[in-house]
Amino acid sequence: MIPTHWFLILSAILFAIGVCGVLTRKNGITIFMSIELMVNAVNLTFLAYARQFHQIHGLIFVFFVMAIAAAEAAVGLAIFISLFHHRATIDVDEANLMRW
Amino acid sequence: MNPWMHYLVWPLVKFLVAFIIVQGIVAAMNWVERRLLGFVQARLGPNRVGPKGLLQIIADPVKFLLKEDIVPANAETIAYFLGPILPLIPTFLVYCLIPFGPPPTFVAARVNVAVLLVLALTSTGVYGIILGGWASNNKYSLMGGLRSAAQMVSYEVPFGLSIVGVLMLSGSLDLVKIVNYQADHIWNLFPQLIAAFIFFVAMTAETNRTPFDLPEADSELVGGYHTEYSAMKFAFFMLAEYSAMLVNCCLMTLLFLGGWTLAIGGYGLTTQTLQHMGIPGGMLGVLIFIVKVMTFMLVYIWFRATFPRFRFDQLMDLGWKWMIPLALANIVVTGVVVLLGQSLNFQGEVVLSIAGAAIVGYTLYNLRPRAKVVHASRVSEV
Amino acid sequence: MIEYAVFFFFAAVAVIFALMVVLHRNPVVGALALVASFFALAVMYVLLEAPFLAALQVIVYAGAIMVLFLFVIMLLNLQKQSEEPTRPLQQFLGYAGSAAFGIGLVYYLSKYAVMELPAGPFIADARTVGIRLFEAYIFPFEMVSILLLAAIVGALLLSGVRMEERT
Numbered sequence: 001m002i003p004t005h006w007f008l009i010l011s012a013i014l015f016a017i018g019v020c021g022v023l024t025r026k027n028g029i030t031i032f033m034s035i036e037l038m039v040n041a042v043n044l045t046f047l048a049y050a051r052q053f054h055q056i057h058g059l060i061f062v063f064f065v066m067a068i069a070a071a072e073a074a075v076g077l078a079i080f081i082s083l084f085h086h087r088a089t090i091d092v093d094e095a096n097l098m099r100w
Numbered sequence: 101m102n103p104w105m106h107y108l109v110w111p112l113v114k115f116l117v118a119f120i121i122v123q124g125i126v127a128a129m130n131w132v133e134r135r136l137l138g139f140v141q142a143r144l145g146p147n148r149v150g151p152k153g154l155l156q157i158i159a160d161p162v163k164f165l166l167k168e169d170i171v172p173a174n175a176e177t178i179a180y181f182l183g184p185i186l187p188l189i190p191t192f193l194v195y196c197l198i199p200f201g202p203p204p205t206f207v208a209a210r211v212n213v214a215v216l217l218v219l220a221l222t223s224t225g226v227y228g229i230i231l232g233g234w235a236s237n238n239k240y241s242l243m244g245g246l247r248s249a250a251q252m253v254s255y256e257v258p259f260g261l262s263i264v265g266v267l268m269l270s271g272s273l274d275l276v277k278i279v280n281y282q283a284d285h286i287w288n289l290f291p292q293l294i295a296a297f298i299f300f301v302a303m304t305a306e307t308n309r310t311p312f313d314l315p316e317a318d319s320e321l322v323g324g325y326h327t328e329y330s331a332m333k334f335a336f337f338m339l340a341e342y343s344a345m346l347v348n349c350c351l352m353t354l355l356f357l358g359g360w361t362l363a364i365g366g367y368g369l370t371t372q373t374l375q376h377m378g379i380p381g382g383m384l385g386v387l388i389f390i391v392k393v394m395t396f397m398l399v400y401i402w403f404r405a406t407f408p409r410f411r412f413d414q415l416m417d418l419g420w421k422w423m424i425p426l427a428l429a430n431i432v433v434t435g436v437v438v439l440l441g442q443s444l445n446f447q448g449e450v451v452l453s454i455a456g457a458a459i460v461g462y463t464l465y466n467l468r469p470r471a472k473v474v475h476a477s478r479v480s481e482v
Numbered sequence: 483m484i485e486y487a488v489f490f491f492f493a494a495v496a497v498i499f500a501l502m503v504v505l506h507r508n509p510v511v512g513a514l515a516l517v518a519s520f521f522a523l524a525v526m527y528v529l530l531e532a533p534f535l536a537a538l539q540v541i542v543y544a545g546a547i548m549v550l551f552l553f554v555i556m557l558l559n560l561q562k563q564s565e566e567p568t569r570p571l572q573q574f575l576g577y578a579g580s581a582a583f584g585i586g587l588v589y590y591l592s593k594y595a596v597m598e599l600p601a602g603p604f605i606a607d608a609r610t611v612g613i614r615l616f617e618a619y620i621f622p623f624e625m626v627s628i629l630l631l632a633a634i635v636g637a638l639l640l641s642g643v644r645m646e647e648r649t
Contacts, residue, residue: 001485001599002485002486002489002529003596003597003599004595004597004599005591005592005595005596005597006489006493007526007530008591008595009588009591009592010493010496010497010526012584012587012588012591013497013500013584013588014496014497014500014519015584015587016580016581016583016584016585016587017497017500017501017503017504017580017584018500018504019579019580019583019584020504020576020577020580020581020584021503021504023575023576023577023579023580024504024573024576024577024580025504026568027509027560029509029512029513029551029554029555029560030503030504030509030512032551033503033509033512033513033516033551034503034504036516036543036547037500037503037516037519040519040520040523040543043523043539044523044526044527047526047527047530047532047535048530050530050532050604050606051530051531051532051599051604051606052597052599052600053600054600054602054604056606056610056611056614057614059532059534059535059606059611060611060614060615060619062532062535063535063538063611063615064619064622064626066538066539066542066543067626067629067630068626068629069542069543069547070542070546070547070630070633071629071630071632071633072633073547073550073551074550074633074634074636074637075633075636075637075640077550077551077554077637078636078637078638078639078640078641079640080554080558081554081557081558081640081641082640082641084558090558090560093568176510179510179514211533212533212607212608213533213534213537213607213608216534216537216538216541216608217533217537219537219541220537220538220540220541220544220545221540223540223541223544223545223546224517224540224544224545226545226549227514227517227549227552230549230552230553230556231514234510234556242556245556246553246556246557249549249552249553249556250553252549253546253549253550253553256545256546260541273608
């Protein structure tokens with residue numbers, strides 16, 4: 001049995017990598033993929049603690065997170081397609097109409 | 101028993117044996133398909149190499165091996181190499197999970213969420229096609245890859261939903277338990293007739309076979325995603341396609357046709373009977389299984405010889421507007437009947453079978469040959 | 483022992499491919515690396531005795547969401563879009579900040595989050611999850627179904643289907 005904190009550390013590293021992607025990249029799709037990475041890191045934490053405390057609730061939360069991630073992917077990618085049709089780029093710096 | 105033997109060596113040996121047999125069947129299927137297509141289309145098919153053209157099974161791989169391996173100039177090299185190899189891995193992994201005969205001898209790995217794992221593995225087969233199509237740096241290949249992505253994601257949904265009814269009836273995700281349930285009651289084909297139909301159509305679409313072979317539609321896209329592939333890489337694409345077909349036929353047999361058993365209501369060749377018969381019983385079970393699987397493979401080829409290709413919007417309409425609502429309706433009806441059967445104490449399977457038979461009867465009645473009606477405005481044209 | 487080997491191998495795979503998602507310029511490579519990372523995470527779920535969620539992870543993420551990502555990337559032909567570094571200071575701050583965040587988190591976890599695993603097996607198969615899901619969590623479950631419906635409608639609307647064009 002692998003102790004819980006190994007999984008937590010892995011999850012923390014993946015989350016930090018996701019944060020790094022969101023902060024440094026400008027390609028919208030890559031930012032979106034980094035968000036998915038962060039969501040998965042959180043899922044791993046949920047499952048690790050679910051096993052630690054013998055709670056089934058963690059698993060059900062992961063189930064909901066997956067469903068919401070699917071909805072988010074559908075809407076997000078539709079937004080990027082729409083953005084590409086208007087600006088011919090998905091660079092998030094270009095989408096600055098609502099900025100100020 | 102030594103745990104290493106139990107958990108590593110025996111499953112590996114079983115997997116390798118299954119793998120070799122499956123590859124033999126896949127190679128032979130190519131010849132069978134071409135001969136059968138020739139028969140349907142009133143021509144001969146390959147008949148030159150060996151008796152009845154049987155040595156074609158060996159001649160084709162030799163030719164694939166010896167041909168020049170061409171890589172297009174502007175291809176993405178790594179993705180181009182990964183494209184044909186990636187879809188092989190999940191398809192071969194599925195063979196570990198499929199029970200080919202009565203357990204425990206003929207199952208490499210018995211998992212209690214086997215159905216879900218098989219679904220998961222088959223759903224990743226699409227990456228090779230997308231990747232191959234994109235890496236070839238060719239418009240037709242890219243179109244083929246994109247079509248394949250859209251098609252496989254769309255048909256994944258009815259594919260998964262059609263299994264739910266079976267799971268509700270048998271109450272398990274373990275393939276062995278599903279087969280045993282069918283031997284004790286009735287083949288799921290009868291109570292789950294609509295689900296079986298949806299499953300078969302969706303699995304044809306999943307493997308990009310006619311009439312859903314839009315990703316490789318020769319009349320529009322040259323060869324689709326494998327236009328730029330030659331020699332062994334092309335052979336890998338074919339291998340993956342035929343292996344996936346075989347996997348799907350195995351699943352169809354296990355989920356809807358009682359797998360290796362030949363029993364109804366617990367009478368006949370159930371798993372226990374076969375296990376009592378020892379080695380010959382196991383062999384008999386495998387034989388029954390293979391006969392059922394081969395029947396479906398032949399239906400695949402029959403499909404190819406019979407139906408013209410769909411248009412892409414027709415394909416999407418069929419998937420989203422017909423298959424998914426039908427599968428959902430099937431889930432609701434099955435759930436209600438099973439629940440009523442539990443509380444009112446009757447066999448839900450019987451009711452569902454009668455309903456299925458009624459639907460088939462009605463459909464056949466509507467499809468009966470009728471005298472042709474000519475509309476009044478077009479009489480002059482006739 | 484073999485469990486540790488599996489854990490560290492797949493942890494390394496997950497981290498390396500996650501780094502590739504963030505650092506590689508080509509979004510197609512990034513998407514494929516993310517798929518590999520998700521597969522490694524599915525192995526983690528199996529190690530955490532949740533094979534049901536591992537299968538779901540592969541079906542939902544690798545089988546559907548990432549295919550959608552790849553589809554959009556190829557449809558818009560994004561792999562040739564270059565990304566010039568316009569704001570070097572902000573970018574440096576981003577790298578440094580996330581690195582500090584990650585290191586701090588790992589330090590904190592390895593110092594304070596070390597716990598003894600409770601004895602006894604943890605049963606988390608499909609049956610248990612399903613029963614709990616449809617008993618205690620039935621209302622959130624229905625809410626998620628409505629959310630998915632809203633997402634379908636929203637995606638259709640956003641991706642440019644004009645009702646008047648369709649007549």
